[in-house]
Amino acid sequence: METHQDRYYLAPPSHWPILGxxxxxxxxxxxxxxxxxxxxxxxxxxxxxxxxxxxxFGWFGTVIRESEGGKYNEQVDLSFRWSMSWFIFSEVMFFAAFFGALFYTRTISVPGLGSGETMLQLWPHYTATWPTAGPGLAAKFTPMEAWGIPAINTLLLLTSGLTVTWAHWGLKKNNRTQLVLGLIMTVALGMSFLGLQAYEYHEAYTRLGLTLGAGVYGATFFMLTGFHGFHVTIGTIMLIVILFRSMAGHFKPSHHFAFEAVSWYWHFVDVVWLLLFVVVYWL
Structure with missing residues (x-):
């Protein structure tokens, strides 16, 4: 007799995508x-x-109830893995476009604006060096230093990658205490990162003159760090959900893709920040 585990589960129509x-x-x-x-x-x-x-939270809750209700078989699990892989790939391309814009600005646009007779006539006093607000802009700002809050945030995110991996090891060993403790530490580190980034933005606007109006440097700085901060926020929310599920006794050593998906996403956020720290803050 065929059971629901033998069939590929098709979710009913949902209002959550429209709400999103x-x-x-x-x-x-x-x-x-x-x-x-x-x-x-x-x-x-x-x-x-x-x-x-x-x-x-609503969409997560729907999927959680379906998963805990035993509606997902191995084929559904494989579909989830492919879907998450393609989603992360789309995120890689998303950030690649912004890093590409920064590269083009620094290596092509800015040097080009500082050369040629026409450019020299239009902006005779412009110095084509990075960081810059751009020619013809009076915005004055101080670039963000790498070896302050950004370096601390780098340490926080790298540590969070270790703690979420430690939690994963605990899950594989069916050690619920290690799993929950590792997730608590990861969530705390993620929230600390966001708190320090908010303080960094406050300092940028109030003390350094570094705002969205600070020309091309301000625009690229806030574009890259802001979108990354948004991804950290989403990742922290997902980690909180996984933490509560772990505390409720969800997940098994052999069946825990939801945990793995969030872990993949968090490691992706870590890697993007490392690139961002080197390219935006350091170089």
């Missing part, structure tokens, strides 16, 4: 409104963030 699209739209509109100094920008962004959290 609404959340992202609100975040985007709110961000644009903030950039243009429109009064309702921040509330719109907060509304988008709230809807996004509801969507994440």
């Amino acid at each position: 699209s609404i959340a992202l739209m609100l975040l985007a509109f709110g961000f644009v409104m903030v950039l243009n100094s429109m009064g309702n920008g921040k509330p719109v962004m907060l509304a988008g963030a709230g809807v996004l959290l509801v969507m994440l």
Whole structure:
């Protein structure tokens, strides 16, 4: 007799993707409104963030109930692994585009603006060295130093990669204490990273003059670090969910793809930060 484990599980229609699209739209509109100094920008962004959290926890909850209900067989597990792999690949391409924009700016655009008779006539006093706001811009700023908060954040993320791996080892050994303790440490390190980055942004705006209006350096700095911080935030939320599931007794040594997926994502965030630290802060 055929059982549900012999069939590929097809999820019923869901409203969560639509809700997620609404959340992202609100975040985007709110961000644009903030950039243009429109009064309702921040509330719109907060509304988008709230809807996004509801969507994440709601969708996670649906998948958790399906998984714990035994609806996923090995074929579904394989599909999840391929899906997560392609998702991370899309994230690699996402950041590759931004790193490519930074590379093009530093090695082609800025040197090009400092050479040639036409450029010298237009901006005779412009020095084509990095970091720069760009020719014709009066913005004055101090570049962010690498060996302060960024170096501490690098240590935090590298350590978090070790703690989540230690937690994974605990899960494989069916050591629930090691699993939970490792996840608690990873979440704490992720939240510490976000707290220090928020302080760094405050210092950049209030003390260093480094804002989104600081020309091409400010734009690329906040574009790369901001999107990475957003990914750390999402990763921390996923780690919290996995922590609560672990405390509730979910996952088995032979069946725990949800944990592995979050671990993959977190290691991806670690690698991106290492590249970002070297390219944006150090060089």
